[in-house]
Amino acid sequence: MFKQWIHNANSISRVALSSAPLCAAELLSSARARTGLHDFGPEPIEDALNQLQTAVHEEADLNLFGRVSTHWDNLRLLTNLLILRDRELDDPTILQRPITQPIFVLGMPRSGSSFLHSLLAEDDASFTPRCWQAIYPYPDHPAAGRRAGPNKVQRQFDFFHRLAPDLRNVHPFDALTPQECTEFTAHSFRSLRFETIYHVPSYKRWVQQAGHVQGYRTHRRFLQHLQGSRATRCVLKCPDHVFAMEALREVYPDARVIFTHRDPLKVLPSVARLTEVLRRPFAKRIDQHAIGHQVSSDWANGAQQIVAADKQDLWPDKHVFHVHYKALTAAPLDTVQQIYDHFGLEFTPSFRERLREHIARKPTGGYGRNVYRFADFGLRPDEERGRYRDYMAHFGIDQEVVVQ
Known part of the structure; x- marks a missing residue:
């Protein structure tokens, strides 16, 4: 837990002080390090995440809170994807569940x-x-946080x-x-x-x-x-x-x-x-x-x-x-x-x-x-x-x- 706290604190400092956005590969690596999980699922996300990171950095005129909160929001989304995939690997029938007449x-x-x-x-x-x-x-998943x-x-x-x-x-x-x-x-x-x-x-x-x-x-x-x-x-x-x-x-x-x-x-x-x-x-x-x-x-x-x-x-x-x-x-x-x-x-x-x-x-x-x-x-x-x-x-x- 202490190592994860150090990793999180270093990540925040880097985001707050950086003049360039983290690329998708860096964000994915950070999410994997935080959770111990590695598979984000069947859909590709790196290109879209890179597009978003570039646009937010160059066009959104973020303040300090904006930079830090956007970073954490992206990590939360990535963490959720890792957790969803972890559950799917445990129970492949999840992806067979019908969504009927929503x-x-x-x-x-x-x-x-x-x-x-x-x-x-x-x-x-x-x-x-x-x-x-x-x-x-999945609030009960170990990777979801306290x-x-x-x-x-x-x-x-x-x-x-x-x-x-x-x-x-x-x-x-x-x-x-x-x-x-x-x-x-x-x-x-x-x-x-x-x-x-x-x-x-x-x-x-x-x-x-x-x-x-x-x-x-x-x-x-x-x-x-x-x-x-x-x-x-x-x-x-x-x-x-x-x-x-x-x-x-x-x-x-x-x-x-x-x-x-x-x-x-x-x-x-x-x-x-x-x-x-x-x-x-x-x-x-x-x-x-x-x-x-x-x-x-x-x-x-x-x-x-x-x-x-x-x-x-x-x-x-x-x-x-x-x-x-x-x-x-x-x-x-x-x-x-x-x-x-x-x-x-x-x-x-x-x-x-x-x-x-x-x-x-x-x-x-x-x-x-x-x-x-x-x-x-x-x-x-x-x-x-x-x-x-x-x-x-x-x-x-x-x-x-x-x-x-």
């Missing part, structure tokens, strides 16, 4: 998707991964909330909150999670060119571990699935897909603010206008892809359900009932009662009251309204923001 919630961010995800997670017949499980999938598990994750989250106090109102979560899927694809180092937390345009372009199929294979493998030996329906959520729908369909051909929709003019400044809050602890400087431009460009593209997927029948109609923010927030229980009816799922009395209790506890999903200004992020409401006119018309989305 439900994915995707669509516009800040459109009630987290609220809906938390409601669907109340069904005992479903498996919804929690935040702590994505961070420590006291790994939900309590340790909550302490880590409490620390981060002190660094980013606005996060509780903008995006409330704790160790037991249902987790977004980008945490699973992050283990492939081909994930949109990284370009939310860091300004890394070159890495973003590389992922777009390399594609997302490998990331979703890692996603599926992660689920096979988390759900255990009992096959059950997985309920998953992330708005960013919009940018990888072809890969999602390839890896999960029988998926059930729920699109959430909202007036983009309510979405954009909120997403920009969340991005700012997430990046600020890690970066020396934050360019709000650059964030606004990125968010506007990304989701104008995302809206077009959602429309195209609907027009092209990317999934059969019986596998797709559309939810509007206003309908969800006005009648959440009825909305979930409609989803279950559409997908032919059993809506049990016990599930209904848990939904009632959840809605009474968190009628707004736990969000505080937030006010965002377009001008803070260099956005003009009239221009943004034009970008999304086709999307709103196609899905019949009501305006929540009146443009003068």
Whole structure:
């Protein structure tokens, strides 16, 4: 244990003082030395990790905390891969576990998707991964570290909330909150999670060119571990699935897909603010206008892809359900009932009662009251309204923001 502590301390000092990023080979070697394990699994990761390391070092303008925390985050992901593979070598049947008809919630961010995800997670017949499980999938494994598990994750989250106090109102979560899927694809180092937390345009372009199929294979493998030996329906959520729908369909051909929709003019400044809050602890400087431009460009593209997927029948109609923010927030229980009816799922009395209790506890999903200004992020409401006119018309989305 003392030798591992010395190794960890030396690693932190090197990262903090270095003017160059550690290459993937060095990070892999460090993870192996920390854990005593050697096999990272069947998917190649070095190229993607090198791309991420270069982009973070050259473009993200990290402060000291950002450099150290990014290093540890990468080592955590690599450690998880080593642990997953160690379990697979002990029990090869893990990779044969079926993931049948998983439900994915995707669509516009800040459109009630987290609220809906938390409601669907109340069904005992479903498996919804929690935040702590994505961070420590096997807390009892010797390589996971001391006291790994939900309590340790909550302490880590409490620390981060002190660094980013606005996060509780903008995006409330704790160790037991249902987790977004980008945490699973992050283990492939081909994930949109990284370009939310860091300004890394070159890495973003590389992922777009390399594609997302490998990331979703890692996603599926992660689920096979988390759900255990009992096959059950997985309920998953992330708005960013919009940018990888072809890969999602390839890896999960029988998926059930729920699109959430909202007036983009309510979405954009909120997403920009969340991005700012997430990046600020890690970066020396934050360019709000650059964030606004990125968010506007990304989701104008995302809206077009959602429309195209609907027009092209990317999934059969019986596998797709559309939810509007206003309908969800006005009648959440009825909305979930409609989803279950559409997908032919059993809506049990016990599930209904848990939904009632959840809605009474968190009628707004736990969000505080937030006010965002377009001008803070260099956005003009009239221009943004034009970008999304086709999307709103196609899905019949009501305006929540009146443009003068």
